[in-house]
Amino acid sequence: MTRAALRLESVSCQFGSVVALQAVSLAIAPGEKVALVGPSGAGKSTLLSLLNGSMSPSQGSVQVLGKAINQLQGSRRRKLQRQVGTVYQQHQLIENLSVIHNVNAGHLGRWPLWKALWSLVWPQQVNAARQALAQLGIADKLYARTDRLSGGQQQRVALARVLVQDPKIVLADEPVASVDPARSHDMMALLSHLGKNRTLVVSLHDVVLAQTYCDRIIGLRQGRILFDLPSAQVSAEQLTALYDLEASDLEASNLEGNDLEADLKPSDLENSAV
Amino acid sequence: MKNFSTDVSKVSGEPLGNELPGNELSGNKPSGERSPQPFTSKANFKRLFVLFLWFLFTLWALRVSGTPELNWGGCASIYQFLSASFRPELSPAFLWVMAKAALATFAFAVCGTTLSLVIGLIFGVACSRLWWRIFLPGTVGQGIWMVLRGGLAVPRAIHELIWGLLLLNVLGLDPIVGVCAIAIPFGAITAKVFSEIIDETPAEPLNALVNSGVYPVTAFFYAQLPQALPNLISYGFYRFECSLRAAAVLGIIGAGGLGEQIFLSWQSLQYAEVWTGFYALILLNGLVDTWSAKLRRQMGFVSRMDIARRTNAQKRRAATERNRFFIWGSWLAIALSIPLCFAYLDLGWARIGRSPPFLIDLASQVTPDRVLSALSFSLVPLALQTVAMSVLAINLAGIGGVLFSFPAAQNFFLPGGLLQSVGTASRWGGGHLVLLLSRLILLAARAIPAPILALIIVFGMYPGVWPGALALAIHNFGILGRLMAEVNENLPDRPLRALRSLGASGSGIVFYGILPANFARFLAYILYRWEVCLRETVIVGLVGVGGLGRLMTEQLSSFDYSGLAATLLVFIGLTIIVDTISAQMRSAVR
Amino acid sequence: MTHSRRYRRRSLLLSFCSFALLSSIGWSCGVTQEQGTQAQSPQEQAADATASTQTLTVGAIPDQDPEKLQRLYGILSEYLSEELGVSVTYQPVTDYAAAVTAFKVGDLDLVWFGALTGVQARIQVPDAEAIAQRDIDAEFHSIFIASTTSNIAPITDPTELVELKGKTITFGSESSTSGRLMPQYFLAESGVELSDFDREPGFSGSHDATIKLVEAGTYDIGAINEQVWLDRLAAGAVDESKVQAIWETPAYYNYHWVVNSEAVNEKFGEGFTQEIQSALLKLDKNDPDQAAILDLFGADKFIETENENYAQIEAVGREIGKIQ
Structure with a gap:
């Protein structure tokens, strides 16, 4: 078996009494493009947070590039985190700085403090930043103030930051949530371009987009994996079950991991039709 | 490093004790999004409670300081002083x-x-x-x-x-x-x-x-x-x-x-x-x-x-x-x-x-036993006088500030202002005069140092808590008036214009539109300035009753550093108490 | 690429500003150092005793109109400079306690102190010496004044001071000998404590302000320097229908010159203290230039004095708490 880029072993995640993830196990191979789909609150964001190390699981282990990220400390942990780039739903840019500084933030993991501070006064590696922005089609915004850009442009800046960071793994949390349909295709195209030669994990609501741009789709519901299939094999029934609002907790908790298609009950389908 | 993000995000949401009332009140919203709350809410009960508490405070301060006594005999001196304002010294050398x-x-x-x-x-x-x-x-x-x-x-x-x-x-x-x-x-x-x-x-x-x-x-x-x-x-x-x-x-x-x-x-x-x-x-x-x-x-x-x-990026001009x-x-x-x-x-x-x-020489004169012996109950009445003076001063300053915040704000009496009927559009009129005059008064009040004000006031008043309180009141009135005028200017005017178009009178707009919207803010500014006022009692202590401030200058001029350390300890304690009360009250009126 | 152009301009400006800031800090430090070695500001001398030129810094407690002080000490500095052959500068001070402190930290070498501040200064600087005073300072008096509206009759015997109980009183500066210390002392001698007065005593800050406040009736009684009182009476600056003198205190030693002996002897050589003393004592009212100085001091001549003359003042100061 080849070494997985990302591996979760019976991971559970709890916030107080709320269970965000329950006994999730999965492995993602290097170079794979994976979409996480599922209703709001299914645990997609939690899963991504575990993968970039911003959260630790209550139980189980998370391995990034073969290392248990939550057991590392200090510089070794940071070195690993540098290999994971994240595109956030809210972009998380430093809004009152120029675009170039936000793009250069991708270098920060490699730069010493003095260089980072000097770059704020005298921007460093301008060409790398310009190239990254050019790939995303906003090269002319290099020196614009970030908070004067449109939402879509800001998202491209966030992508450019990840591009400059040059990680092995790219995570994207609902990148098309607040974008109109035409733009969402652009965005997904950019993301899969970004994910070329990289592992890509992206959480989405739109299954069509997932099927178009990803090799594999993982369906999450109430903290469990409902299905985990190559894009082409995901069926309409599975999707209906995934987004079925009426399915009770009890029924959901009876579902076990990847075997769920066998356990689908007719009643679920009927309810969804109502 | 565990759960780093959750730890940090907790910080940003937490309101902290504050030097600035503005940020407590505004939160992340412009003030316009806050509408006055109905009178049944718990928040309003709290607000009334704070007001009541403040009222008791004021009554107590009035009791401590007695009634202000004017000295009519000083009129001549004050007249002499005031009449000099028309003939300031203008020789080139001076x-x-x-x-x-x-x-x-x-x-x-x-x-x-x-x-x-x-x-x-x-x-x-x-x-x-x-x-x-x-x-x-x-x-x-x-x-x-x-x-x-x-x-x-x-x-x-x-x-x-x-x-x-x-x-x-x-x-x-x-x-x-x-x-x-x-x-x-x-x-x-x-x-x-x-x-x-x-x-x-x-x-x-x-x-x-x-x-x-x-x-x-x-x-x-x-x-x-x-x-x-x-x-x-x-x-x-x-x-x-x-x-x-x-x-x-x-x-x-x-x-x-x-x-x-x-x-x-x-x-x-x-x-x-x-x-x-x-x-x-x-x-x-x-x-x-x-x-x-x-x-x-x-x-x-x-x-x-x-x-x-x-x-807000959109708001930036x-x-x-x-x-x-x-x-x-x-x-x-x-x-x-x-x-x-x-x-x-x-x-x-x-x-x-x-x-x-x-510094070492200074420190060697301050020994714990000497400081402790200088700490006595005789400091208590002085501390109370200090607090009373600050309470009186801030009350007067607050009332004056609220009153002047209307004429001193640009959006009230100028042509097209909220309290002007629509149509009166002369380029220069009474509105400008009112604005200019009230701003000038506020400016003069805050520009002249409070100790000098106190020295002038004592000509016309018998010594006591009042002259000092009055001097502080005038100075802080100048500062509060300006702050409050800014609050008024930042008030979103649409609800007020709606009132205006309903046919409400000027006072109606003030009491139904402006005061409810800005009241909490005004109160927060007043409470914030109260803390500052307490510190400033030190500088007007030279006239009449000065409380702890007066004692401090006496100790400084006697080179009694242990005594000074004791007085400073009491004063710092007092400041912390007043800061805490003020912060509690501010969070209650938020 | 307008953005980039503007940005570059911004960066340039920013770096220019930071450069200006840094260089200016360096510059201002440089300026201080230069002045230290060339113009010889007093603070540098204390640290650098080997420098070739030294300055004697003269100061005075601010008991009078500062303009008059400036004029007075201007010509006195010139005289001393000529007599002693060193450069002399006058450093004005606005606060009694500040004069003592400045003497302590070595910013002032020779100071015209009041009795109390002089004692305070000598306690802070053990080697300091009282060297001269005016003829009038050996027998100085304070005057109690009262507003006519308070109906206080002139006092002929100190025992009558008890009649002042229940009135309001203002002193001058807190550290003034004639405007605070000795009046308070003589009151206490006659059994009148500060707590016997109505309200707390005021501190007007200066003798002139005391006269004005009593004239206005804000306070019933005021305690001032005899010299100032006589001076203002002569100048017609007092409304005698509103304020009158009610009592003159017994005599006591007041103003005197105090020199930081150790510092000046170190700077100008042993025996310099005596040189200063003789220069002051030599002032002669028959010489028109020197007469101007004596006139501004309100004296006929300066006489010798010594630390022991102020033992009584020190005792009083300790009793009242002005000396720790």
């Missing part, structure tokens, strides 16, 4: 002296502000909760944070004037005393505000960087500080205005500048010269306040105190070519004036180097 004094006051303010901002930035970072969470997570960091934060309360509690007198003992006769006397307490205040700004700035971008493997300290300086910077700058301008007033007060202990000239002229009863000094101070303060207000507006800071309000010229010209002027002012004052930095023996 004007030259005044011009140099004004320059010195300005230079003191510039140097004091610069140093206090440097101190404030360093300690602001060191006192922010966020810094310790990322630099040294865990209980040790938390402990250091608490010690630092608490330690800031000490330099803040001591008034600039007392700092000046203390530093004189260590640094000798040199302008550096005046600059340090401003820089130390203002540095501590600035540090507190800066740390709050840093903690209230959203930390998500920082978290994003940290989670991509960036060293947290790098992420702090790269992501958190730049985001907080506009608010820090805006607050810096406000500090500059305060420094200018402090520089004038420090003249009284001989730091130089306009304050000193006025005080000297007063001592030799040269009223005409005193008035020239007043006019110079008013002019200087007026110029600086106007410039600072214009710059802040053009740079897109809505109000000086609204630091936590997230700057597109900078026109002229604005940009003004902004860059201002920055250039700042960049040039800082070195020039330092050079002009010719500070004896070497004195800091040779201060340790004096």
